[in-house]
Amino acid sequence: xxxxxxxxxxARQLEALLDSGELPPGSRLPPVRQLAAQxxxxxxxxxxxxRHLEERQRVVARPRAGFFAALPGADAAGRAERPTPSVAxxxxxxxxxxxxxxxxxxxxxxxxxxxxxHNSLYPALELSRRVQQTLARQPELIGAYLPAARQALLHQQxxxxxxxxxxxxPQDRILFTGGITEAISLSxxxxxxxxxxxxxxxxxxxxxxxxxxxxxxxxxxxxxxPDAGLSLEALEFALRHGAPVKCLxxxxxxxxxxxxxxxxxxxxRLLQLARRHGLPVIEDDVFGELxxxxxxxxxxxxxxxxxxxxxxxxxxxxFAPSFRxxxxxxxxxxxxxxxxxxxxxxxxPALLLGVxxxxxASGDYARISQxxxxxLARQLDQLAxxxxxxxxxxxxxxxxxxxxxxxxxxxxxxxxxxxxxxxxTHSISFAPxxxxxxxxxxxxxxxxxxxxxxxxxxxxxxxxxxxLAQQQLQTS
Amino acid sequence: xxxxxxxxxxARQLEALLDSGELPPGSRLPPVRQLAAQxxxxxxxxxxxxRHLEERQRVVARPRAGFFAALPGADAAGRAERPTPSVAxxxxxxxxxxxxxxxxxxxxxxxxxxxxxHNSLYPALELSRRVQQTLARQPELIGAYLPAARQALLHQQxxxxxxxxxxxxPQDRILFTGGITEAISLSxxxxxxxxxxxxxxxxxxxxxxxxxxxxxxxxxxxxxxPDAGLSLEALEFALRHGAPVKCLxxxxxxxxxxxxxxxxxxxxRLLQLARRHGLPVIEDDVFGELxxxxxxxxxxxxxxxxxxxxxxxxxxxxFAPSFRxxxxxxxxxxxxxxxxxxxxxxxxPALLLGVxxxxxASGDYARISQxxxxxLARQLDQLAxxxxxxxxxxxxxxxxxxxxxxxxxxxxxxxxxxxxxxxxTHSISFAPxxxxxxxxxxxxxxxxxxxxxxxxxxxxxxxxxxxLAQQQLQTS
Numbered sequence: 001x002x003x004x005x006x007x008x009x010x011a012r013q014l015e016a017l018l019d020s021g022e023l024p025p026g027s028r029l030p031p032v033r034q035l036a037a038q039x040x041x042x043x044x045x046x047x048x049x050x051r052h053l054e055e056r057q058r059v060v061a062r063p064r065a066g067f068f069a070a071l072p073g074a075d076a077a078g079r080a081e082r083p084t085p086s087v088a089x090x091x092x093x094x095x096x097x098x099x100x101x102x103x104x105x106x107x108x109x110x111x112x113x114x115x116x117x118h119n120s121l122y123p124a125l126e127l128s129r130r131v132q133q134t135l136a137r138q139p140e141l142i143g144a145y146l147p148a149a150r151q152a153l154l155h156q157q158x159x160x161x162x163x164x165x166x167x168x169x170p171q172d173r174i175l176f177t178g179g180i181t182e183a184i185s186l187s188x189x190x191x192x193x194x195x196x197x198x199x200x201x202x203x204x205x206x207x208x209x210x211x212x213x214x215x216x217x218x219x220x221x222x223x224x225x226p227d228a229g230l231s232l233e234a235l236e237f238a239l240r241h242g243a244p245v246k247c248l249x250x251x252x253x254x255x256x257x258x259x260x261x262x263x264x265x266x267x268x269r270l271l272q273l274a275r276r277h278g279l280p281v282i283e284d285d286v287f288g289e290l291x292x293x294x295x296x297x298x299x300x301x302x303x304x305x306x307x308x309x310x311x312x313x314x315x316x317x318x319f320a321p322s323f324r325x326x327x328x329x330x331x332x333x334x335x336x337x338x339x340x341x342x343x344x345x346x347x348x349p350a351l352l353l354g355v356x357x358x359x360x361a362s363g364d365y366a367r368i369s370q371x372x373x374x375x376l377a378r379q380l381d382q383l384a385x386x387x388x389x390x391x392x393x394x395x396x397x398x399x400x401x402x403x404x405x406x407x408x409x410x411x412x413x414x415x416x417x418x419x420x421x422x423x424x425t426h427s428i429s430f431a432p433x434x435x436x437x438x439x440x441x442x443x444x445x446x447x448x449x450x451x452x453x454x455x456x457x458x459x460x461x462x463x464x465x466x467x468l469a470q471q472q473l474q475t476s
Numbered sequence: 477x478x479x480x481x482x483x484x485x486x487a488r489q490l491e492a493l494l495d496s497g498e499l500p501p502g503s504r505l506p507p508v509r510q511l512a513a514q515x516x517x518x519x520x521x522x523x524x525x526x527r528h529l530e531e532r533q534r535v536v537a538r539p540r541a542g543f544f545a546a547l548p549g550a551d552a553a554g555r556a557e558r559p560t561p562s563v564a565x566x567x568x569x570x571x572x573x574x575x576x577x578x579x580x581x582x583x584x585x586x587x588x589x590x591x592x593x594h595n596s597l598y599p600a601l602e603l604s605r606r607v608q609q610t611l612a613r614q615p616e617l618i619g620a621y622l623p624a625a626r627q628a629l630l631h632q633q634x635x636x637x638x639x640x641x642x643x644x645x646p647q648d649r650i651l652f653t654g655g656i657t658e659a660i661s662l663s664x665x666x667x668x669x670x671x672x673x674x675x676x677x678x679x680x681x682x683x684x685x686x687x688x689x690x691x692x693x694x695x696x697x698x699x700x701x702p703d704a705g706l707s708l709e710a711l712e713f714a715l716r717h718g719a720p721v722k723c724l725x726x727x728x729x730x731x732x733x734x735x736x737x738x739x740x741x742x743x744x745r746l747l748q749l750a751r752r753h754g755l756p757v758i759e760d761d762v763f764g765e766l767x768x769x770x771x772x773x774x775x776x777x778x779x780x781x782x783x784x785x786x787x788x789x790x791x792x793x794x795f796a797p798s799f800r801x802x803x804x805x806x807x808x809x810x811x812x813x814x815x816x817x818x819x820x821x822x823x824x825p826a827l828l829l830g831v832x833x834x835x836x837a838s839g840d841y842a843r844i845s846q847x848x849x850x851x852l853a854r855q856l857d858q859l860a861x862x863x864x865x866x867x868x869x870x871x872x873x874x875x876x877x878x879x880x881x882x883x884x885x886x887x888x889x890x891x892x893x894x895x896x897x898x899x900x901t902h903s904i905s906f907a908p909x910x911x912x913x914x915x916x917x918x919x920x921x922x923x924x925x926x927x928x929x930x931x932x933x934x935x936x937x938x939x940x941x942x943x944l945a946q947q948q949l950q951t952s
Contacts, residue, residue, distance in 0.1 A: 105624035105627075106624075144592060149530075178820075185819060322619060324822070339686070343686050352827075
């Protein structure tokens, strides 16, 4: 008991009073300040005790009235009070990403709508031990800045890791960022001004559409297929016809949402094309480390002799989502990006950088990312098989060779937005196709993530999703 | 030994060979790949072993040649090779902050140039234990997003903490950011377009000048005194005469660099003035929690009934520098800022948010921040006394009532840039006054931080700094 946090100790005492009926259902509980005074703790601690009991559905908070002992059956009632998100609000380009995040916060049971794997794929216990060791051994990591020698080591490690991906990244051309989102946002802010146009793939990650919108940028959508990724023919056509494009953002390895892997030849050709047209390229390689066989496919950047490519990567999907450690190598724009980063959010948390460095050194990173890859590869097959078995005829999927996203192309008549509305009533979510373009396209498609461990429940939910799709086609 | 990381075990074996002379001084050590193969580890682990020995000055890395056993006396030689930073490069507005950070990475012994307290003021061991507990108990904190219930608790805690500062911050108006730097950068990006003018204090935090420069903004510098902070008279004059100012950035509590605390009456008047002129205010309260007596002084935001103030705060100075957890409450612009944040860097590391929440609940935060305050208050007196005793006559300081910065106004003839150049040769740094304005001002001033624990060495260094200043005045 001795290391039980105070708030938990207080919560347990209250729970005993609730159990015994001394605090009967529906009764008003002591105000936070009074509870704090009774236990000689500050109000934050008292509040935490109530919040803990609220999470356990033993107490209910009523705005401006305080906390009350929960009534029997309050569990279901409490859930029902939280609104089911409306599909209509998802479509607004400016808030697409934000609205999807809200969807994650809702009590939906089977969440397949984000590009996220389940928490259980990541090594929480190993990380907790490692963080403790790292900080205990290196208390200087409490400071705001990673000490110079530690930073040199980390950059050397990243350079060496990237060398395994065929990248020649000098140690002084590595910049850590707040996830890959910040890497891409910084790059866009450097390369564009409000009103400019940026070439992107279509279908494309809705977070990128929101970012462009926020920065006042227009998207020129270049077709992208699950087979080969970005269509170079379409891009070349656009550039030849003078599309006023300031830069290109491309996910070359396991594209979001299609899962496409751009062939190496196309990568080389894209680079030549970009060079010929003076087009800077922002390469988003957040999924590259999640390859299922062989090795991390070489990014576009591997053939970039002239520093035209701003290469962006991250440890968020492949290692530790909660660390939010992205990084970029900015080619000839690196120094400008570094200065911009210092004006935007200065540095990444030194403690987390130190832990990453320790886990790269110990081999933990290699082992853990390998385990995650293997599990994702298994889950992909399970999910893809189930989808093909359950969904209407003429549903197509192309199994990606990495990543965590499955792009499902339904029959032309399918309306995946309507399907989502139906699925939400069964507490199942996915990302409907129309989120992946600023234009009204991909309405018959949906994106699922295969980051969830396979289970009887998931199998059942996919069967249900398939039969909802079948029903929709029959009644339409 | 069993939980010794592999790279350390390898490093110790190598060190034994170095000690025994089996690997003689100057000899070439096995290439990284070979060392890795010998020990059955990956190359990152082998590299980390060498880096560890390099930090201990037992081996030397030579670019493109590999690692070599260090020669006797290589320690001093290694140090001497690192260049002493040149003062000339510090002045460039665009890179001021970046250059000061470089200065931190140099081997200067007595670093007084940043607004940072010494690592020992912060609870590295307590945090390491708490991080371990938090993640072990709540493995869901490995995920990219803080679970909704945890986020609700954290926001309630922040709201309650802010209430102690006289702030009424609704729980749905709290947005975590990457340090306060991101909070201010987001606010500026929302309120301005390149080419706009922003009112700031003068002298002002050089990081803000760099941020403005990076965003293509112009600074209108409004006088600020150590006694009362921003001059409302000067601001009103500027506004009356039609200065085209898009917003104001102000540090109302323990301003950087002057340490000024704006009187409450001035805060109320400033708010009225801003409202009258339709001037949005970005309030930077990063130092407010480091008050030395009484309580956290109420920020400007405390009187903001109309949501004109974007309030920015952070736990970086007062609690855990390496966490980089800032936050803002955006008044009527909050929703726009939230959307912008999601497009800029999405979210803060969930693990660190969870630990903060646990430490707010347990009372650890209150206890730790109290201890830091007390230590800073003692160190201020020690430093200020020493400065007054050592520096030339007509040197003025005004002891701030909080924060960690002492603004020293030397006699008019003092050239603090030249003083810094002299001090650097003695391995002492500080921030010279001219960094705190885009115009050539404050050349006779310097900013010291009193975040360093008092010691005989620090006393000696301040005496030396004072006598260097005396010498300069005598020879000029």
